[in-house]
Amino acid sequence: xxxxxxxxxxxxxxxxxxxxxxxxxxxxxxxxxxxxxxxxxxxxxxxxxxxxxxxxxxxxxxxxxxxxxxxxxxxxxxxxxxxxxxxxxxxxxxxxxxxxxxxxxxxxxxxxxxxxxxxxxxxxxxxxxxxxxxxxxxxxxxxxxxxxxxxxxxxxxxxxxxxxxxxxxxxxxxxxxxxxxxxxxxxxxxxxxxxxxxxxxxxxxxxxxxxxxxxxxxxxxxxxxxxxxxxxxxxxxxxxxxxxxxxxxxxxxxxxxx
Numbered sequence: 001x002x003x004x005x006x007x008x009x010x011x012x013x014x015x016x017x018x019x020x021x022x023x024x025x026x027x028x029x030x031x032x033x034x035x036x037x038x039x040x041x042x043x044x045x046x047x048x049x050x051x052x053x054x055x056x057x058x059x060x061x062x063x064x065x066x067x068x069x070x071x072x073x074x075x076x077x078x079x080x081x082x083x084x085x086x087x088x089x090x091x092x093x094x095x096x097x098x099x100x101x102x103x104x105x106x107x108x109x110x111x112x113x114x115x116x117x118x119x120x121x122x123x124x125x126x127x128x129x130x131x132x133x134x135x136x137x138x139x140x141x142x143x144x145x146x147x148x149x150x151x152x153x154x155x156x157x158x159x160x161x162x163x164x165x166x167x168x169x170x171x172x173x174x175x176x177x178x179x180x181x182x183x184x185x186x187x188x189x190x191x192x193x194x195x196x197x198x199x200x201x202x203x204x205x206x207x208x209x210x211x212x213x214x215x216x217x218x219x220x221x222x223x224x225x226x227x228x229x230x231x232x233x234x235x236x237x238x239x240x241x242x243x244x245x246x247x248x249x250x251x252x253x254x255x256x257x258x
Contacts (some may be wrong), residue, residue: 027167027168027205027206027207027208028206028207028208028256029207029208029209029210029256029257030207030208030209030210030254030255030256030257031209031210031254031255031257032209032210032211032214032252032253032254032255033252033253033254033255034214034250034251034252035238035250035251035252035253036238036250036251037248037249037250037251038073038074038076038240038248038249038250038251039075039076039247039248039249040076040242040246040247040248040249041069041071041076041077041078042221042223042245042246042247043060043065043245044058044060044067044069044244044245045060045061045062045065045225045244045245046058046059046060046061046177046228046229046242046243046244046245046246047059047060047061047090047091047092047093047103047132047177047228047229047244048091048092048093048094048102048103048132048133048177048229049177049179049229049230049231049240049242050093050094050095050134050179050231050232051231051232051233051234051235052095052115053235054233054235054236055070056070056071056072056073056231056240057069057070057071057093057095057100058071058093058229059090059091059092059093059102059103060090061089061090061091061105061244062089063086063087063088063089064086066083066084066088066089066090067081067082067083067084067090068081068082068084068090068093068100068102068113068118069081069082070118073249076249080118082102082113082118087107088104088107088109089104089105089106089107090102090103090104090105091103091104091105091130091131091132091133092130092131092132092133092134092142092143092177092178093133094133094134094135094140095115095135096135096137096140096154097154098114098115098116099112099113099114099115099121099154100112100113100114100115100118101133101140101154102133103130103131103132103133103142104130105129105130105131106129108125108126108127108128108130109123109124109125109126110123110124110125110126110130110157111123112124124156124157125157126157126159128144129144129145130142130144131143131144131145131175131176131177131190132175132176132177132178132187132188133178134178134179134180134185135154135180136180136200139151139152139153139154139160140152140153140154140157141178141180141185141200142178143175143176143177143178143187145173145174145175145176145190146173146174146175147164147165147166147171147172147173147175147203148162148163148164148165148175149162149163149165149175149178149185149187149198149200149203150162151163163198163200163201163202163203164203165187165196165198165203165204165205166203166204166205167196167205167208168205172189172196172205173189174189174190174191175187175188175189175190175196176188176189176190176228177228177229177230178230179230179231179232180200180232181197181232181239183200184197184198184199184200184206185197185198185200186198186230186232187230188227188228188229188230190226190228191226192226192227193210193211193212193213193214193227194208194209194210194211195208195209195211195230195241196208196209197209209254211227211241211252214227214241214250214252215227215243215246215248219246219247219248221245221247223245224243224244224245224246225243225244225245225246226243226244227241227242227243228242228243228244229241229242229243229244229249238251239251239252239253239254240252
């Protein structure tokens with residue numbers, strides 16, 4: 001397991017406590033409706049998930065198993081793959097301005113590739129851990145497993161600003177995979193079935209999405225891990241989610257809870 005059971009329990013309790021807070025901050029809550037189901041490579045320990053020009057891409061972790069994949073959405077088959085040396089644990093990924101960026105967990109290195117050919121161009125070093133990565137079209141947006149989100153220069157990977165993510169005034173820890181959707185940052189909270197939607201200007205959580213039960217119990221196997229992976233396709237407007245070593249990926253719509 002990548003991180004401990006205690007970490008998972010802590011994340012769940014923290015999010016549950018803040019969601020029940022009596023603070024005046026208005027936070028919307030959502031459930032979901034599964035609109036469509038797709039095969040997903042059960043061997044993929046999903047870390048990053050995104051669409052670029054209608055094409056699905058995914059980064060997968062674990063030492064000795066890490067890879068970046070170009071994936072056929074309908075079949076789940078890998079069309080092209082970058083494999084990483086066993087000393088790297090790959091994390092989040094995104095494309096911006098013709099470049100692909102792939103984080104590593106504790107190796108403090110972000111690999112850079114040509115987005116069209118997937119040829120390696122170089123890498124950047126950074127401090128701390130790498131977890132999730134997305135882009136608003138101007139900056140690279142990165143999580144590190146804490147409540148901090150860092151906006152980085154895509155040319156130098158230098159940190160340009162940070163925001164602390166809060167839900168009803170309390171820090172939200174264990175922010176993991178990220179996706180930028182219509183002016184908001186969506187983030188998996190590691191170890192939970194919940195996604196938080198974040199105002200990128202101040203870090204305030206505006207809504208919480210509960211995806212509990214989306215992967216049926218009969219599809220869970222000993223290696224099945226937590227929910228992780230959010231992809232938004234601007235061409236179709238579809239929102240897709242999956243998890244680490246899950247056999248399925250889901251296109252969902254949100255159902256607001258009153």
